[in-house]
Amino acid sequence: MEFDELVAVAWEAREMAYAPYSKFAVGAALLSADGRIFRGCNVENLSYGLTQCAERTAICAAVAAGVRDFVMLAVVADTAVPISPCGACRQVMAEFGVPRVILANRASRLEFSLEELLPRSSAGILDRDE
Numbered sequence: 001m002e003f004d005e006l007v008a009v010a011w012e013a014r015e016m017a018y019a020p021y022s023k024f025a026v027g028a029a030l031l032s033a034d035g036r037i038f039r040g041c042n043v044e045n046l047s048y049g050l051t052q053c054a055e056r057t058a059i060c061a062a063v064a065a066g067v068r069d070f071v072m073l074a075v076v077a078d079t080a081v082p083i084s085p086c087g088a089c090r091q092v093m094a095e096f097g098v099p100r101v102i103l104a105n106r107a108s109r110l111e112f113s114l115e116e117l118l119p120r121s122s123a124g125i126l127d128r129d130e
């Protein structure tokens with residue numbers, strides 16, 4: 001699986017975004033260890049706080065399908081600089097150990113490890129050591 005292919009699926013997923021309030025469409029594509037790709041888009045709500053980001057939509061779709069072992073997550077938006085996942089999504093990525101994250105706009109892409117995006121995500125909690 002090449003980056004290009006995963007990013008292309010994320011752009012497709014973005015077409016499904018339900019973003020009538022922000023008008024800001026985000027797409028995500030999550031590659032699992034067994035080679036499957038799970039799609040996500042943002043799903044907004046009139047009660048704004050209920051909005052689900054594209055990243056969490058993709059992770060929840062995978063988990064609901066019984067898949068919890070991930071390789072890489074691509075996130076795309078039509079922005080001037082590549083999008084940056086919110087803190088809540090970073091914490092959910094940490095919960096399932098999404099190891100690599102690609103952030104892309106139309107022109108460029110950045111790659112981060114989970115540790116770069118959210119250092120010490122679980123240290124100390126319930127006596128975890130990392």
Ligand code: THU
Binds near residue numbers: 054055075085086
């Ligand atoms: N959003 C995402 O889906 N992912 C991100 O990484 C950042 C923000 C969504 C949430 C909301 O629907 C819209 O973008 C504006 O914040």
